[in-house]
Each structure stands twice: as C-alpha cells, then as structure tokens.
Amino acid sequence: MNIHEHQAKDLFAAAGIPVPRGRVAHTPAEAREIARELNAKVVVKAQVHAGGRGKAGGIQLAATPEEAEAKAKAILGMEIKGLPVKRVLVAEQLDIEHEHYLGIVLDRARKRPVVMASAAGGIDIEEVARTAPEKIVRCHVDPLAGLHPFEAREICFTIERRGEVAQRMAPILNRLADLYRRVDASLAEINPLVVARDGQVWALDAKVVLDDNALYRHPELEALREDEDPNEAAARRMGLSYIRLDGEIGCVVNGAGLAMATMDVIKAYGGTPANFLDIGGSSNPDKVLTAMDILASDRKVKAIFFNIFGGITRTDDVAQGIAQALAKRKPRVPIVIRLTGTNEERAREILSGIGLTSTTSMDEGVKQAIAQAREGRAAPAAGGRR
Amino acid sequence: MSILIHERTRVVVQGITGRDGSFHARSMLEYGTQVVAGVTPGKGGSQLDGRVPIFDTVKEAVRATGADASVIYVPAAFAADAILEAAAAGVALTVCITEGIPVADMIEVWEVIERLKTTRLIGPNCPGLISPGKSKIGIMPGFICRPGRVGLVSRSGTLTYEVVKALTDAEIGQSTCIGIGGDPIIGTSFVDVLALFAADPDTDAVVLIGEIGGTDEQEAAEFIRRRYPKPVVAFIAGQTAPPGRRMGHAGAIVSGSSGTAEEKIRAFADAGVGVARVPSEIPAKVSATISARVR
Numbered sequence: 001m002n003i004h005e006h007q008a009k010d011l012f013a014a015a016g017i018p019v020p021r022g023r024v025a026h027t028p029a030e031a032r033e034i035a036r037e038l039n040a041k042v043v044v045k046a047q048v049h050a051g052g053r054g055k056a057g058g059i060q061l062a063a064t065p066e067e068a069e070a071k072a073k074a075i076l077g078m079e080i081k082g083l084p085v086k087r088v089l090v091a092e093q094l095d096i097e098h099e100h101y102l103g104i105v106l107d108r109a110r111k112r113p114v115v116m117a118s119a120a121g122g123i124d125i126e127e128v129a130r131t132a133p134e135k136i137v138r139c140h141v142d143p144l145a146g147l148h149p150f151e152a153r154e155i156c157f158t159i160e161r162r163g164e165v166a167q168r169m170a171p172i173l174n175r176l177a178d179l180y181r182r183v184d185a186s187l188a189e190i191n192p193l194v195v196a197r198d199g200q201v202w203a204l205d206a207k208v209v210l211d212d213n214a215l216y217r218h219p220e221l222e223a224l225r226e227d228e229d230p231n232e233a234a235a236r237r238m239g240l241s242y243i244r245l246d247g248e249i250g251c252v253v254n255g256a257g258l259a260m261a262t263m264d265v266i267k268a269y270g271g272t273p274a275n276f277l278d279i280g281g282s283s284n285p286d287k288v289l290t291a292m293d294i295l296a297s298d299r300k301v302k303a304i305f306f307n308i309f310g311g312i313t314r315t316d317d318v319a320q321g322i323a324q325a326l327a328k329r330k331p332r333v334p335i336v337i338r339l340t341g342t343n344e345e346r347a348r349e350i351l352s353g354i355g356l357t358s359t360t361s362m363d364e365g366v367k368q369a370i371a372q373a374r375e376g377r378a379a380p381a382a383g384g385r386r
Numbered sequence: 387m388s389i390l391i392h393e394r395t396r397v398v399v400q401g402i403t404g405r406d407g408s409f410h411a412r413s414m415l416e417y418g419t420q421v422v423a424g425v426t427p428g429k430g431g432s433q434l435d436g437r438v439p440i441f442d443t444v445k446e447a448v449r450a451t452g453a454d455a456s457v458i459y460v461p462a463a464f465a466a467d468a469i470l471e472a473a474a475a476g477v478a479l480t481v482c483i484t485e486g487i488p489v490a491d492m493i494e495v496w497e498v499i500e501r502l503k504t505t506r507l508i509g510p511n512c513p514g515l516i517s518p519g520k521s522k523i524g525i526m527p528g529f530i531c532r533p534g535r536v537g538l539v540s541r542s543g544t545l546t547y548e549v550v551k552a553l554t555d556a557e558i559g560q561s562t563c564i565g566i567g568g569d570p571i572i573g574t575s576f577v578d579v580l581a582l583f584a585a586d587p588d589t590d591a592v593v594l595i596g597e598i599g600g601t602d603e604q605e606a607a608e609f610i611r612r613r614y615p616k617p618v619v620a621f622i623a624g625q626t627a628p629p630g631r632r633m634g635h636a637g638a639i640v641s642g643s644s645g646t647a648e649e650k651i652r653a654f655a656d657a658g659v660g661v662a663r664v665p666s667e668i669p670a671k672v673s674a675t676i677s678a679r680v681r
Contacts, residue, residue: 214488256634257542
C-alpha cells in the first residue's frame with residue numbers, strides 16, 4: 001500500500017527523523033493559514049500516489065501566505081498522471097546546501113533488506129543506478145539483528161565527507177531502518193536527505209510503501225489508506241483483486257497468473273484489456289456480481305470476457321454464479337465465457353439454460369471477445385446481451 | 387523417476403482439520419499420495435476419516451509415522467511458525483500453500499531454515515507439486531496431468547494448470563510439475579528446480595512459466611545460457627502489466643524499469659530458450675524441441 005508524503009513524514013517525525021515543519025491542506029484558504037502559522041517561505045506540494053510531481057508542476061514555492069494560497073489553488077485543480085490532486089502539503093522551505101539519498105528496500109534475490117545511500121540525491125535513484133552505479137553504497141541488513149549503528153556510520157561517512165554532518169546522518173539511517181521493520185515496509189526512502197547551510201540534516205521528502213500482507217497487524221496504518229480508486233476499493237472489500245487499465249475488454253479470471261496471461265493473450269490478438277481482475281477460487285455469486293458491476297461501470301468496456309479454469313474451482317459453481325448475477329442485473333455489453341476443467345459439461349448446461357454459450361479454448365474466447373467489442377464499438381446503440 | 391516427490395514420499399498435513407487442509411488431504415489421498423499424518427495443535431489423538439492420525443506437533447507426527455514431507459494449509463498469521471516447526475522437526479521437504487504471509491516473517495523464516503539446513507521449502511503462496519501417477523502434494527488437480535518426460539516449473543497457480551492441461555491434451559506427459567510460488571521471498575527458485583530437472587534422467591525438456599517482478603527469471607536465463615543440458619520453453623505472464631501495480635501476487639510487481647516481462651523475455655531469448663507469445667503455443671514448441679533432439 002502506498003501512503004502520501006505527509007503521512008510518511010508523520011511516521012518519520014514519530015520515529016525521530018527530522019522533517020521540515022508543515023501540515024496538509026485541502027483548500028487554498030487552509031494552505032494560506034498554514035503558511036501564516038509557519039511564518040516562513042513555504043513549498044506547496046501535491047499529495048498524490050504518483051512520481052514525477054515536480055516535473056508535472058505539482059511542487060511550487062511561495063514567499064507569502066497569499067502566494068501559498070494561489071499556488072495551492074493551482075495545484076489542487078491539477079491532475080498528475082491521471083490522478084486528481086485533493087490535498088497539498090504546505091511546509092517550510094529550507095536553505096539547501098546538498099542533497100543525499102537514503103533508502104531501504106527488499107532485495108528479493110538476497111532475501112533481506114538492503115540499504116542504499118548516495119551523495120547524488122534529489123533525483124531518480126534508478127537513474128543513478130543505471131548511469132553511475134558506483135555512486136550508490138549498498139549494505140544488506142541482518143534480518144535478525146537489524147542495521148547496526150556502526151554500519152550506518154560506515155555508510156554515512158562514505159557518502160558525506162564532513163564528519164559532523166555524517167554523525168548527524170547516521171542515527172537518522174538507523175531510525176529509518178527501525179521504522180522499515182516496525183511498520184512492515186517494503187520501501188522506506190528519504191530523497192532528498194538535505195544538508196542545510198547551517199549543517200542540519202532534514203528529510204525533505206518521504207516515501208514509504210507498506211507490505212499489504214502485513215497490514216492485518218497494523219490497523220493504525222490501514223487507516224492511512226487514501227485516494228483509492230472506488231472500484232478498486234469495492235473489489236478489495238469483496239476479496240477480489242482488481243486493477244483498472246485502459247482497454248475495451250473487461251476480464252474476469254480465476255487466479256492472478258492466468259489473469260495476467262489473459263491480458264497478454266488479448267493484446268497478442270490485437271485487443272486491449274480493460275483490467276486485471278482475479279476472482280480467486282471462489283464461485284460466490286456476490287463476487288461475480290461485484291466483478292460485473294465494476295466492469296460495467298467502466299464506460300470504455302465493450303465486452304466482458306470470463307476466463308475460468310476449473311482445477312479446484314468447480315466450473316459449474318462459477319456458471320451458477322454468472323447465472324445468478326445475470327438474473328439480478330442485465331449487463332450493457334456482450335459477455336463471452338471460456339471455461340474448462342472440473343464439471344464443465346454441467347457448467348455448459350447451466351449457461352445454455354440462460355442463453356449463453358461458452359468455449360473451452362482461451363484463444364478462441366479471446367478472439368470472440370475482441371470481435372464482440374469491435375461490433376459494440378461500431379454500433380453502440382445495439383449493445384446488450386446476445 | 388521424478389524430482390522431489392515419488393510413490394514413497396510420506397506426507398504430514400499441517401492444518402489438517404481446517405477447511406482447506408481437510409479437503410486437500412482427502413484429495414491427495416484419493417490421488418494416491420501417502421498422507422501419513424496430520425497436525426492441528428489441540429486435536430492430537432483424533433483422526434481424519436478414521437484413517438489419518440492427527441498429532442499436536444509436527445515433531446510427534448514425524449516420530450510416530452516417519453513423515454519426510456510436510457504440506458502447510460494454516461492461515462497466514464501462523465504459517466511462518468508452521469514452516470519453522472516443519473524445519474525443526476527435520477522433514478526433508480516443506481511445501482507451504484498459504485497465501486498472504488508478511489514479507490518480514492518470510493525473511494526471518496529463510497534466515498532460520500538456511501541455518502538449520504534440514505528442509506527444502508517450496509512456496510509460500512504456491513499450488514505445490516505433482517509427479518503424475520505417483521504422488522501430489524498441495525492443491526494441483528490431478529486429472530489435468532499425465533505421466534511423461536517433460537518437467538514444468540511455474541510461479542503461478544491456475545496458469546500452471548492451463549499449461550499442464552494444454553500439454554496433456556497434446557499428449558505430452560510430465561515428470562514433475564512444480565509451482566514455486568508468487569511471493570517476493572520463496573524457498574525454491576527457478577534455478578534450483580532447473581538443476582533438479584537437469585539431473586533427472588527421466589526429464590527430457592523443461593517448461594518454465596514466469597511472471598513480472600523480481601529477477602528470478604533472469605537468473606534462470608543466465609543458468610540456462612551456461613550450457614543447460616536440456617531444452618527449455620518459457621512463457622512470461624504480465625506483458626501488459628503497468629509498472630507500480632501489484633498484479634494479484636505479492637511478487638508480481640514491476641518496480642521502475644526492472645522486473646518487466648520484456649526484460650525477462652529478452653533474457654530467455656538471449657539464452658536460446660524458446661519463448662511462447664501465448665500459453666497455447668507452448669505444446670508445439672515443446673514437441674519441436676524434443677523431436678529436434680531425438681533427430
């Protein structure tokens with residue numbers, strides 16, 4: 001789960017990592033009020049779950065409360081990478097002398113977290129890793145003991161020449177490592193970690209990504225969930241895994257790998273997938289209904305493709321779920337069903353009872369769905385179930 | 387022959403009295419797997435269907451029945467502990483089906499089982515494995531398989547079944563099919579399984595099904611490039627996945643520019659591996675590599 005910069009900074013502050021004074025604002029007037037309270041030049045920063053905020057104009061400086069209000073007004077109206085900006089962080093400006101990078105991330109290959117640090121902060125660390133890998137210092141964290149203070153010192157004295165500044169950075173890195181572990185993060189990043197002209201060290205930006213699998217033991221962090229797509233939220237509550245894309249073929253699939261492969265097959269045959277949707281092993285009609293409602297609400301969807309492999313899942317149960325869902329609501333777009341595996345003859349009987357046919361081949365089903373979507377696009381008024 | 391499991395593998399089921407545990411214990415028995423024991427703390431002394439004795443601890447189960455493999459169906463919050471219990475009891479193979487284990491828990495588990503070196507872990511978040519006609523451990527449906535000489539290794543569940551069934555329909559049987567799991571931290575990697583298949587005299591070719599996220603496929607490609615002795619056919623799921631979004635599996639996420647399907651497909655192509663564009667191309671590619679070899 002992604003959290004916003006201002007939320008990550010609250011976690012930082014509670015962990016003893018220095019962050020510039022500031023607060024989050026939902027309106028331009030609030031932004032002005034915060035700037036007045038801070039009584040300093042401020043920076044107004046869009047709070048969205050997307051990178052590249054600065055380049056998109058989502059981070060702007062303001063010298064006065066009035067200017068902060070105007071800048072907030074501009075940013076609050078913006079969309080960054082398709083995401084509307086609903087709140088801004090208004091924070092004190094710093095007198096920046098140097099920008100470092102500190103981050104902790106899971107190293108999957110080594111099966112332990114790794115600290116990455118660099119004197120080349122403030123820019124995309126992946127870019128640094130690609131173009132100048134020698135500028136990044138790496139240190140794996142002992143999974144049982146955590147990051148030792150001496151390791152933090154070694155790292156910080158490597159990237160920062162001035163001893164007294166490095167001495168201030170090292171405990172910040174230890175606190176970041178402790179936080180990473182305590183909140184079950186999969187990423188904790190300070191980019192940039194700023195050295196101000198007076199030699200003080202600040203986390204100017206903050207990024208924390210939380211492990212979804214561990215949220216059950218952190219209800220206080222679950223409460224930080226914000227700005228989720230309403231359909232994705234509805235899917236999650238129903239135990240479905242849904243991600244919206246941009247295409248025309250809505251997909252309902254059992255299993256994550258098969259769902260990804262279904263999207264790939266659609267693309268290979270010249271169609272465009274509208275989503276990733278894994279209904280899991282369940283054949284619960286409510287899940288099927290939720291899935292169809294979600295896909296139907298996406299106006300770009302021109303056909304819905306069910307791809308069900310009955311291994312443990314019984315395909316007749318899924319067919320029953322589809323029949324019950326259709327009895328409750330008629331979809332506005334054609335439905336194509338591919339199912340194969342356990343009890344597929346019975347499933348086909350159920351489907352033909354409600355006027356639906358199905359195929360056993362994924363490729364065949366995908367081709368049919370693409371054809372149906374093309375027809376629907378050519379004659380939108382003629383939409384509906386066939 | 388087959389790898390990892392065979393007719394004589396003796397299995398203990400951790401979480402045997404749960405809904406999933408009991409269902410799959412019965413399904414394994416029906417397939418012919420030697421399910422010799424179950425474990426549910428507090429249910430020791432009882433039996434499943436009057437035929438499988440249940441114990442309170444894995445240690446007792448192993449001592450009483452000589453189980454040498456464990457399969458875990460316990461909920462995510464308790465699964466890490468269950469893996470450690472199996473490792474401490476010394477079962478040679480531990481298969482963890484459970485999905486949703488926190489990554490931090492798996493980091494600790496890996497640290498401990500690496501030190502103990504008593505067990506090979508498969509999973510978590512995997513469908514398990516099957517040596518068709520001999521034994522299955524986990525949740526794979528037996529009816530889609532047929533005995534044969536192609537090994538299959540995959541990070542996913544139903545996509546694995548899809549490909550196994552396509553092979554079976556094309557009359558290409560399998561030696562062993564293994565789902566290694568869709569999480570960021572798993573016990574057995576593609577490279578580990580490729581090495582086992584390389585050494586198995588009854589496996590002629592390998593099908594590898596990868597997906598976006600991580601670098602396990604790239605490492606497999608590098609391993610194959612260094613004179614892997616058997617033909618490999620691969621498919622990578624998630625060619626259309628956008629970066630930064632988790633595609634169901636906790637491990638299936640493209641971070642920045644790394645872990646993309648494109649990168650993995652290129653790595654395999656460079657290693658001389660036939661890469662299928664869609665899953666249905668796999669059987670023909672396998673037939674072609676095998677007959678090329680026989681000729």
